[in-house]
Amino acid sequence: MDSFSTLIRTASHEQHVEAETSTFMSDLLGGRLGVDAYARYTEQLWFVYEALETSAERLAADPVAGPFIRPELMRLASLERDLEHLRGTGWRASLSALPATRAYADRVRECAERWPGGYVAHHYTRYLGDLSGGQIIRDKAERTWGFAKKGDGVRFYVFEEISNPAAFKRMYRELLDAVPADDLEKQRIVAECKGAFALNTGVFRALGEEFPLSA
Numbered sequence: 591m592d593s594f595s596t597l598i599r600t601a602s603h604e605q606h607v608e609a610e611t612s613t614f615m616s617d618l619l620g621g622r623l624g625v626d627a628y629a630r631y632t633e634q635l636w637f638v639y640e641a642l643e644t645s646a647e648r649l650a651a652d653p654v655a656g657p658f659i660r661p662e663l664m665r666l667a668s669l670e671r672d673l674e675h676l677r678g679t680g681w682r683a684s685l686s687a688l689p690a691t692r693a694y695a696d697r698v699r700e701c702a703e704r705w706p707g708g709y710v711a712h713h714y715t716r717y718l719g720d721l722s723g724g725q726i727i728r729d730k731a732e733r734t735w736g737f738a739k740k741g742d743g744v745r746f747y748v749f750e751e752i753s754n755p756a757a758f759k760r761m762y763r764e765l766l767d768a769v770p771a772d773d774l775e776k777q778r779i780v781a782e783c784k785g786a787f788a789l790n791t792g793v794f795r796a797l798g799e800e801f802p803l804s805a
C-alpha cells in the first residue's frame with residue numbers, strides 16, 4: 591500500500607492542477623496583473639495564516655497535529671512585513687477578507703478547534719505548497735513588480751530558517767507517514783485536503799472576478 595504522503599499527494603493532484611491553472615493564478619504568473627492584484631491576494635493569505643497560526647501554540651502538544659507545528663514554517667510575521675510594504679503602515683485598517691477567504695479561514699479554525707487531522711490537511715496544503723510552487727510565484731513577483739530578491743513584498747515565500755527545502759519536504763513527508771491515524775481517518779484527512787484545495791480555488795475565483803483582465 592502507498593504511504594500516506596504518497597496517497598495525499600496523488601489524491602489531490604487533480605485539485606492541484608485546477609488551482610495552479612486558475613485564471614487568476616495564470617494571469618498573475620503570466621505577468622498580466624498589476625501589483626494591486628498581488629497585494630489583494632497577499633491580504634487574503636493573511637487571513638488564512640492567521641487562522642493556521644493562532645491555533646498553532648495550542649495544537650503543539652496534540653499527538654496528531656503537534657509534530658507539524660514548527661516555528662520555521664510560521665508565515666504571519668512575514669506576511670505582515672509584506673503587507674506593510676504593499677499597502678503602507680495603515681495596511682491593517684484597510685484589510686478585508688473576501689467571502690471566499692472568510693469561508694476558508696473559518697474552516698481552518700474549525701479544524702484547529704475540533705479536528706487535528708483536518709488541521710493537518712490544511713497545514714499540508716498550504717505549507718508544502720509554499721515550499722514548492724510558492725518559489726515559482728516569488729520569482730515571478732520579483733520580476734513583474736520589481737521587489738528586491740527575497741525582500742519586502744515577497745517575504746512570505748522566503749523561509750529564512752529552512753536552508754534546504756528539499757530535505758525539509760522529505761522530513762515533512764515522513765511526518766505525514768507517521769501520523770497516528772487509522773485508514774478511515776486517513777481517508778477523511780485526504781478528503782479534507784481536497785476541500786482545502788477547493789477553498790483555495792474559491793479564493794482565486796473571487797480574486798479573478800475582482801481583477802478581470804480588461805483586454
Ligand code: HEM
Nearest residue numbers: 599609610615619714715716718719722723724726787790
Ligand atoms: C501557480 C501556482 C502553483 C505552482 C506553479 C505550483 C507548483 C508546484 C510544484 C512544482 C510542486 C512540486 C514540488 C515537489 O515535488 O517537490 C508543487 C507541490 C505542491 N503544491 Fe503547488 N503549485 C501552485 C499552486 C499551488 C496551490 C494554490 C496550492 C494549494 C494551496 C498548492 C499546493 C501544493 C502542495 C500541497 C504541494 C506538495 C505536493 C506533495 O509533494 O505532496 N500549490 N506545486
